Amino acid sequence: MSADLSTTSEAMKSSHIVCSVRNLTVTYQTDAGDFPALHNVNLDIQQNQITAVIGESGSGKSTLALAMLNGIALPGRVTGGTISLSQHGDVLALRGKALRRLRGPVVGTVFQASQNAMNPLRRIGKQILDLGRSHGYKDPRILLREAQLLAKKMSMDPDRVLTAYPHQLSGGMRQRLGIIMALVLHPEILLLDEPTTALDLLTQSAVLQIIQSIHRERQLTTLLITHDMGVVAEVADTVVVLYAGRVMEEGRTAAVLRHPGHPYTRALIKAIPRLTGSLDQARPLEGSPPDLTMIPRQGCVFRQRCRYRMALCDNESPSLKQLEDGHLTACHWEGQSDD
Amino acid sequence: MAMANSPLPNQPSVSWRPPSFSTIAWKALTRKPGRMVGLGILLFYILMAIFGPMLYPANLPVNPANIYAPPSWAHPLGTDFEGTDVLALILTGSRYVLYSAGLAAFFTVSIGALLGLVSGYFRGWPETVVMRIADFFLTVPGFPLLVVLSTVWDFGNPVSMGLVLGLTGWAPLARAVRSQTLSLRERGFVEAARGLGLSRAEIIWSEIFPNTAPYVAMHFLLAITGSIYLEVGLFFLGVVPFSTNNWGVMLNLAFSQAGAMYSTRALPYLLSPLFCIMSLTFGIVLFLGAVDEMLNPRLRRV
Amino acid sequence: MIEIRNLNKTFPATKGMLSHGEVHAVRGVSFRLDDAGAISVIGESGCGKTTIGRILAGLEPHTGGDLIFDGVNLNKLPVAVRQPYFRKVQLIHQDPYTALNPAHTIVRTLTSPLMLQAKKHGRDASWIEKRAQELMGLVGLDPRGTFYKYPHQLSGGQRQRIVIARALTVEPSVLVADEAVSMIDVSMRLDILNLLRDLRSRLGIAIVFITHDVASARYIAADGALCVLYQGEIVEYGRTDDLIVHPVHPYTQAMLSAMPVLRGLEEPGPDRYIPPEGMDEDAAAEPSCSFSPRCRWATEQCRTRHPPLISWHGMESTETHYHACFYPEPRRVVATPVQ
Numbered sequence: 012m013s014a015d016l017s018t019t020s021e022a023m024k025s026s027h028i029v030c031s032v033r034n035l036t037v038t039y040q041t042d043a044g045d046f047p048a049l050h051n052v053n054l055d056i057q058q059n060q061i062t063a064v065i066g067e068s069g070s071g072k073s074t075l076a077l078a079m080l081n082g083i084a085l086p087g088r089v090t091g092g093t094i095s096l097s098q099h100g101d102v103l104a105l106r107g108k109a110l111r112r113l114r115g116p117v118v119g120t121v122f123q124a125s126q127n128a129m130n131p132l133r134r135i136g137k138q139i140l141d142l143g144r145s146h147g148y149k150d151p152r153i154l155l156r157e158a159q160l161l162a163k164k165m166s167m168d169p170d171r172v173l174t175a176y177p178h179q180l181s182g183g184m185r186q187r188l189g190i191i192m193a194l195v196l197h198p199e200i201l202l203l204d205e206p207t208t209a210l211d212l213l214t215q216s217a218v219l220q221i222i223q224s225i226h227r228e229r230q231l232t233t234l235l236i237t238h239d240m241g242v243v244a245e246v247a248d249t250v251v252v253l254y255a256g257r258v259m260e261e262g263r264t265a266a267v268l269r270h271p272g273h274p275y276t277r278a279l280i281k282a283i284p285r286l287t288g289s290l291d292q293a294r295p296l297e298g299s300p301p302d303l304t305m306i307p308r309q310g311c312v313f314r315q316r317c318r319y320r321m322a323l324c325d326n327e328s329p330s331l332k333q334l335e336d337g338h339l340t341a342c343h344w345e346g347q348s349d350d
Numbered sequence: 351m352a353m354a355n356s357p358l359p360n361q362p363s364v365s366w367r368p369p370s371f372s373t374i375a376w377k378a379l380t381r382k383p384g385r386m387v388g389l390g391i392l393l394f395y396i397l398m399a400i401f402g403p404m405l406y407p408a409n410l411p412v413n414p415a416n417i418y419a420p421p422s423w424a425h426p427l428g429t430d431f432e433g434t435d436v437l438a439l440i441l442t443g444s445r446y447v448l449y450s451a452g453l454a455a456f457f458t459v460s461i462g463a464l465l466g467l468v469s470g471y472f473r474g475w476p477e478t479v480v481m482r483i484a485d486f487f488l489t490v491p492g493f494p495l496l497v498v499l500s501t502v503w504d505f506g507n508p509v510s511m512g513l514v515l516g517l518t519g520w521a522p523l524a525r526a527v528r529s530q531t532l533s534l535r536e537r538g539f540v541e542a543a544r545g546l547g548l549s550r551a552e553i554i555w556s557e558i559f560p561n562t563a564p565y566v567a568m569h570f571l572l573a574i575t576g577s578i579y580l581e582v583g584l585f586f587l588g589v590v591p592f593s594t595n596n597w598g599v600m601l602n603l604a605f606s607q608a609g610a611m612y613s614t615r616a617l618p619y620l621l622s623p624l625f626c627i628m629s630l631t632f633g634i635v636l637f638l639g640a641v642d643e644m645l646n647p648r649l650r651r652v
Numbered sequence: 653m654i655e656i657r658n659l660n661k662t663f664p665a666t667k668g669m670l671s672h673g674e675v676h677a678v679r680g681v682s683f684r685l686d687d688a689g690a691i692s693v694i695g696e697s698g699c700g701k702t703t704i705g706r707i708l709a710g711l712e713p714h715t716g717g718d719l720i721f722d723g724v725n726l727n728k729l730p731v732a733v734r735q736p737y738f739r740k741v742q743l744i745h746q747d748p749y750t751a752l753n754p755a756h757t758i759v760r761t762l763t764s765p766l767m768l769q770a771k772k773h774g775r776d777a778s779w780i781e782k783r784a785q786e787l788m789g790l791v792g793l794d795p796r797g798t799f800y801k802y803p804h805q806l807s808g809g810q811r812q813r814i815v816i817a818r819a820l821t822v823e824p825s826v827l828v829a830d831e832a833v834s835m836i837d838v839s840m841r842l843d844i845l846n847l848l849r850d851l852r853s854r855l856g857i858a859i860v861f862i863t864h865d866v867a868s869a870r871y872i873a874a875d876g877a878l879c880v881l882y883q884g885e886i887v888e889y890g891r892t893d894d895l896i897v898h899p900v901h902p903y904t905q906a907m908l909s910a911m912p913v914l915r916g917l918e919e920p921g922p923d924r925y926i927p928p929e930g931m932d933e934d935a936a937a938e939p940s941c942s943f944s945p946r947c948r949w950a951t952e953q954c955r956t957r958h959p960p961l962i963s964w965h966g967m968e969s970t971e972t973h974y975h976a977c978f979y980p981e982p983r984r985v986v987a988t989p990v991q
Contacts (some may be wrong), residue, residue: 217926542819
């Protein structure tokens with residue numbers, strides 16, 4: 012009876028997982044050897060949640076975004092692992108038509124600088140029609156009507172923005188149109204790759220508000236990739252901290268922010284200057300962002316920048332351990348943190 | 351502040367002195383075997399142009415008894431309609447071809463790069479003037495212009511040949527360098543140089559020019575092949591008086607005197623200069639990639 | 653000391669239907685920066701903050717108002733004689749990727765301006781090399797590791813340090829940092845901010861910090877002034893902490909509201925409000941408050957009259973504090989830490 016119960020709850024739990032990444036390893040081949048950009052990454056994306064992946068440059072977060080679309084190209088290669096979507100199987104095995112269906116109708120993507128993802132010579136509305144045509148819509152104008160509704164919801168004048176060329180719009184507008192273009196195909200998963208990096212804070216928070224309200228309204232599953240802890244704190248339900256291609260910590264955002272388990276996460280939070288309190292609270296991260304070619308092959312990848320480094324860290328790479336329910340961290344240090 | 355002072359423990363030690371240019375050049379050359387082949391071909395022809403004419407008397411001997419001889423030990427490439435050794439003609443004719451092509455490329459590149467840089471950097475009237483002149487040279491068909499010029503200009507001298515080819519050929523490069531300069535002058539580093547008080551000449555020469563150098567150097571090599579085609583073409587057409595022996599003259603004579611199109615006996619005479627021109631072009635094309643890598647730090651592999 | 657009085661900058665508008673008109677990038681901006689002082693200029697993109705920085709560095713001529721450097725009104729000097737004054741103000745560009753010549757090694761980047769200095773002061777070549785090493789140390793870089801590298805071999809943070817070192821070659825008295833950290837990894841930003849603060853305290857270099865991020869504005873100019881710019885005009889000006897704690901202009905409040913709240917660690921301010929992005933930049937007809945189309949408290953008066961910049965005498969605020977709003981009202985928009 013009890014066994015039954017546990018399996019049901021297990022099944023229920025897993026039914027909420029829309030996408031699960033298992034032991035994903037992506038290697039880049041260079042003249043100087045092969046370097047893993049992602050190493051045994053495990054990740055579950057829960058339905059109707061905003062999951063954020065945070066990392067510095069060189070953390071492998073963009074590689075992860077590409078892998079989600081099965082878009083790793085040479086010199087990169089997926090050397091192990093799977094990315095399974097609940098209804099579509101292993102993304103990494105998709106080819107041809109199924110792969111085209113993945114990109115857009117299944118996983119809608121908003122890129123870092125949407126202006127670069129748009130055709131500068133075509134009006135936005137036309138580009139949306141193109142989108143419909145290339146994904147086999149009989150009447151692509153449905154998409155245009157959808158886009159008009161979304162534009163209005165994002166407090167933009169639909170007639171103006173859909174007839175405009177990308178260069179005629181501000182960065183914030185382009186980013187919102189980028190989101191619209193991802194949403195008109197009704198994707199199951201919304202993948203946001205650094206959606207606010209090039210924007211002002213004021214525009215950023217407007218865009219984040221839109222992301223949040225659309226996410227709720229459409230009951231989306233959202234994966235947000237960013238390097239900014241502030242963005243994570245604003246919108247994400249869960250956060251995964253990536254460093255040098257490995258998961259350092261994951262958990263509910265508020266829990267991770269309040270009780271960061273990994274020294275790296277702590278340092279990331281500490282490094283943000285705040286509006287109130289003493290200026291000395293902010294402390295810079297030591298060392299420099301990970302360089303793919305210099306990541307140690309053995310032991311903890313963060314140890315060179317870590318203030319809690321022990322002998323153990325040099326030899327043994329820490330595995331993810333549960334701190335509390337759903338809050339995992341990969342660190343050998345078990346004492347109190349002094350910060 | 352302290353962070354960057356302490357290099358990470360297992361960072362490889364970095365060299366205090368940078369690799370010298372010769373090291374960089376050698377690496378760029380040896381990274382692909384084709385580049386070495388290209389360099390070999392280039393050196394071969396350069397040596398031929400320098401020493402070839404020294405091996406023979408100023409007037410090559412004629413032998414009416416032995417015209418159109420097939421290749422043999424005495425005449426590896428056969429003889430021509432006068433019985434002159436074709437190999438000797440190739441070797442002595444190479445100097446004019448290479449010397450004038452080199453000069454032509456030199457003039458093309460120096461005029462084109464300088465005018466492109468100046469007009470792109472200063473904008474305003476210098477740009478307008480230079481670009482209108484460039485447009486003139488771009489619209490006037492170059493080859494017929496040269497044919498017309500040949501009536502008043504002495505092409506027998508390689509220097510004057512090179513000068514004319516340079517003066518008529520700089521326009522495409524000037525346009526390309528100008529458009530690169532237009533984009534470069536808006537970059538932060540040019541603005542910073544202005545803010546730091548560097549003179550305009552310094553900004554153009556040491557800030558902007560190095561960024562166009564790989565392109566200019568490649569253009570130089572391609573201008574050599576272009577000039578060879580043009581001058582050989584002029585001689586082949588026979589619009590330029592044959593004051594010296596060179597590959598273009600050979601082609602013309604093989605065609606008109608020896609009737610190489612109709613008979614096989616003059617085939618070695620026709621094919622020898624053709625082969626030289628083609629293999630030289632081939633060598634230059636092979637060598638191009640190495641030049642780009644030598645001058646463009648972003649392409650270098652450390 | 654540098655002072656700007658009633659600074660104006662208009663650009664001829666060349667695009668669109670306004671081909672005969674002008675764009676007012678900067679309108680009547682005045683402020684003063686003491687020796688070794690600090691002022692942060694905040695605003696959205698397009699508010700004219702970059703233009704002010706470029707005018708101060710002599711990279712752009714102003715079209716109205718006075719520039720007074722060390723008591724000398726530059727308007728009264730012939731253009732050719734102004735250069736030495738402008739040289740004392742060095743601009744740090746936003747983008748460290750284009751600010752360094754990709755064809756030059758770091759040492760060459762530093763030596764070409766140093767050569768000018770050497771010529772001016774009659775120094776020899778050994779001084780140049782020594783000085784270059786000194787400057788590298790000053791910005792926290794190890795000359796051994798970076799001297800002979802090319803910009804593309806360095807990280808964003810390292811490049812920005814080189815840019816700062818290059819600016820220091822002419823021994824400036826003012827550094828204008830235009831969004832100097834916005835293109836650098838969040839984790840590395842604090843390092844650059846610390847470097848600027850350090851240069852200010854050690855070398856007495858005054859800082860004009862131009863940004864859209866209020867927190868870094870505060871970090872640099874905590875003991876200085878904050879100047880909030882909207883569409884080329886100052887809408888609020890005052891001591892930094894004063895303005896952050898008691899912002900009275902709705903736009904300042906919006907900028908402060910836009911700061912991401914670290915949920916779990918912070919509680920959002922009770923009056924936090926993010927206005928919608930401006931639909932059309934030239935929508936506000938003159939004369940009016942230029943922020944009125946986006947302001948939730950705007951009245952008829954705001955839409956028909958232009959509010960002057962006047963001083964604010966309310967609450968605890970005793971220091972200089974100016975605002976340009978008909979209905980100034982301190983609101984609590986800044987997040988507070990939770991215990």
